[in-house]
Amino acid sequence: LGIRNLRPGDSLILTGPVGLHGATIAALRYGLKSEGLVSDCASLWPLVESILPFGALRSIRDCTRGGLATVLCEWAEASGLGIEVEEKAIPLTAPVSSVCDLLGFDPFTLACEGCLLVAAGNEEKDCILETIRETPWGSRAALIGRVTDKHPGWVSLATRSGGSRVLDMPAGEILPRIC
Numbered sequence: 173l174g175i176r177n178l179r180p181g182d183s184l185i186l187t188g189p190v191g192l193h194g195a196t197i198a199a200l201r202y203g204l205k206s207e208g209l210v211s212d213c214a215s216l217w218p219l220v221e222s223i224l225p226f227g228a229l230r231s232i233r234d235c236t237r238g239g240l241a242t243v244l245c246e247w248a249e250a251s252g253l254g255i256e257v258e259e260k261a262i263p264l265t266a267p268v269s270s271v272c273d274l275l276g277f278d279p280f281t282l283a284c285e286g287c288l289l290v291a292a293g294n295e296e297k298d299c300i301l302e303t304i305r306e307t308p309w310g311s312r313a314a315l316i317g318r319v320t321d322k323h324p325g326w327v328s329l330a331t332r333s334g335g336s337r338v339l340d341m342p343a344g345e346i347l348p349r350i351c
Contacts, residue, residue, distance in 0.1 A: 175250040177230040180321040183297040184255070185290040187219060187310045188212060189263040190240050194282025195271040204274065209267035212286030212309070219288065219307045226300050228293030235284035238342050242281065243289045244327045245341045247319075255327045257317030257339070281342040291319065 192212035199206050216234060223229060233243045240262070248255045264279055272279045286309050292300045297315065304310035327339040 173229060173231050175231055175247055178247060178251040178253055178291055178319050179230065179293070180253060180319055181294060182230055182291045182319040183294055183315055184244075184257065184317040184319070185292060185297065185301050185304065185313055186235075186240065186262060186287065186316045187216075187290065187304050187313045188284070188287045189265050189268065189312055190235065190284055190287065191268040191272065191277075191279035191282035192265065192287075193236075193285040194239065194277070195268040195279070197283070198275055198277065199271050202275065204271060206267040206271055208265070209271065212284060214286035214309050216286065216288055216309065219304060219309050222303050222307055223290065223300050226292065226296050226303075228296035229300065230291040230293065232291075233289050235287045235289055237283060239279075239281045239284055240287075240289065241278070241327075241339050242341055244339060247289075247291070248327050249325050251319070252324050254320040254323035254325070255317060256320055256322075256330065257327065258330045259332050260330075261314050261316045263312045263314050278342075280339065 196211040235243050244255050304313040328336050329339040330336050
């Protein structure tokens with residue numbers, strides 16, 4: 173498994189909502205109360221173990237430091253392929269969205285301590301997605317995009333409003349680590 177295994181047409185599966193850990197830490201640090209906001213800190217091994225038998229599995233990566241955006245950008249840059257994701261397909265909770273709106277954070281760059289990005293060949297993507305959803309930490313898993321040979325090295329985000337933008341690596345100082 174690894175970045176070099178990515179192929180055009182591969183599907184991208186996110187195992188859960190983005191930014192839960194980072195938003196929780198930010199809310200605590202800045203004294204914000206956000207009902208229902210809880211870190212997603214979890215052991216990911218049971219989820220990983222459940223999908224390892226699939227032959228179409230290409231790559232797996234946690235979205236911890238730098239969040240989903242960092243993983244997507246690293247995959248695009250290292251593989252020399254493009255990545256296209258749909259903003260409306262990416263799981264995002266209302267509490268994370270609220271904290272990000274208040275503090276000016278991008279939820280795609282916040283730490284996810286219990287979330288993985290999985291790349292899989294299309295022949296088994298549905299089975300892999302269902303297997304992930306059967307695990308305790310994968311119930312909100314979603315198909316969020318695909319690998320493409322268009323725009324090599326770049327990540328394109330199809331926005332909720334119908335446009336598209338480049339999804340970049342986090343710039344500047346992201347929320348400082350506490351662990």
